Amino acid sequence: MDIWRSIRNAIPSVNSAGYPFIGGALAIAIVGGLLWGVIFWVFLGLTIWMVIFFRDPERIPPDGDDLVLAPADGLVQPIVEAVPPAELELGTLPLKRISIFLTIFDCHVNRSPVAGRIARIAYKPGKFVNADLDKASEDNERNGLLLDTGKHQVGVVQIAGLIARRIVCTAKEGEQLRAGERFGMIRFGSRLDVYLPVGTEVLIKPGQRAIAGETALARMSAVGAVRTPVAPLAPTE
Missing domain, CATH: 1.20.5 (Single alpha-helices involved in coiled-coils or other helix-helix interfaces)
Structure with missing residues (x-):
């Protein structure tokens, strides 16, 4: 046995x-x-x-409320400062963006990078260019989540790729997610972008491989962190 x-x-x-x-x-x-x-x-x-x-292994998040975890398995792309997608309403100033590229051989289950409430989910149709290209963040079909930890706001964006034709998001606005908790997946080959609060310390380097729900991408600092006001959710019937 x-x-x-x-x-x-x-x-x-x-x-x-x-x-x-x-x-x-x-x-x-x-x-x-x-x-x-x-x-x-x-x-x-x-x-x-x-x-x-479609494997879906269990993952054990590391301790640390201030950590930003990888939302997907894959290769870390060049870390840049970029204006977040307008639909997330994170403001118009550039924020640090960590992108993870997934090949068709990576586990494609997406996990929450932080513990927090989903303040907004915003889907935007678009193209299907190679997700390994930087312009994929702006041009491709995408689905963004704005996570509010109470102290910080973190944006995570699911981006379809050249082969990917289906973004799945199982979470809902107003839902509370644990760090490392599953919230969706993308089929087949894709990219995830994480937009970090001001003052965040990046812990990973481009070219490293990330494991969803376990690899620490960054550490949020209480000093200098700025929260963008988020409109309250509309009341449901």
Whole structure:
């Protein structure tokens, strides 16, 4: 039993968003394999890749209320100062932006970089240029979340890529998220941008690999941090 438990613990769970893709590829493998054996092996390989792509491992966030965690697995891009997307209403002054590029082999589950209330969710349609390019932050389809920690405001933006055609956000405005908690995913290959408060100390360097919910990207400082007023949520019926 211990051996089977160890094997099970070593295999990460699969995100429910992947069930239709995995099931579809497996069904084609079985049915197509009855007609031609090559189809079975091709789609069996695709099924295995789907399982790997939609993996959803458990993550353990480090201690520290002032830490900004990676919202995605992937490669850290050049860290720049950029004006946040207008729809987030974070102001018009440039803020430090940390971008993480995900390949089709990275885990694509997105996690909250901080503990806080979702003050705003803003979706904007756009293009599907290579997410590795800097202009993807401005031109591509995206979905932004503004997180209010009570002391700071952090923006995190899901950006579709060249292959990605579907941004999934399971969180809702007004919801309280824990640091490292899942809030969505992007299929297949994408980018996430994190906009940091003024006075934040960056802890990571471009070229490093980040692990969602575990890698500390930055540390928010109480000195010099500025909170942008956020309009209250409209009352629900």
